[in-house]
Amino acid sequence: MILAILVSVAAAFMGWSVLLDWEGRIPLFGAALTVNSMLDMQWFIFALIVLFGGIWSYFEDRHVTVDFLAVTMSPRTRAYISLIGDIFLLLPFCMLSVWYGSKLAMTSFRTGEGSTQGGLESYWLIKGALPIAFALLGVAAIVRILRNLRDLRANEYHKVEAHHDS
Secondary structure (H helix, E strand, O other), X not given: OHHHHHHHHHHHHHOOOEEEEEEEEEOOOEXXXXXXXXXXXXXXXXXXXXXXXXXXXXXXXXXXXXXXXHOOOOHHHHHHHHHHHHHHHHHHHHXXXXXXXXXXXXXXXXXXXXXXXXXXXXXXXXXXXXXXHHHHHHHHHHHHHHHHHHHHHHOOOOOOOOOOOO
16 A cells, blocks of 8 residues: 555656556556555555454454443443344345445446446455455354353353553
8 A cells, every 4th residue: 555655646746647557457557556546556555454453353353342331330231232233233234335345336337337437347256355354253252252152152262352552
């Protein structure tokens, strides 16, 4: 992503709009690599980092929580709140996102959606990452639900720590 930013800034400074062009078409890039391609690439990469990084932080239980409330609750209460939130809020949201995100990606694929300003083609690739990411988040939620059910049944809970940036 940093390379895409640096190339975009340097090309804009130099007044270049087309960085490379070639005969024929290459998937995703089309017939040329332009400054707009580099700009599109930046938000593609950023979107992937946010989508899949968020899943990883959730799975590792490092996502944002209301720590000042959580540390005052018993581990059993935290497990129940997590279980209820995952079942009734997160899983339905993931299912809706996969359903509608898949339709969005398929429409983009069928219509050949791409940049109209000389940027990247094949927007369906980034739109296709949405249902994949939410499907993975749903799987992570199911794993956490099963873990919480196991812990509640065995009366064993993981310790919640307040995270500080200092």
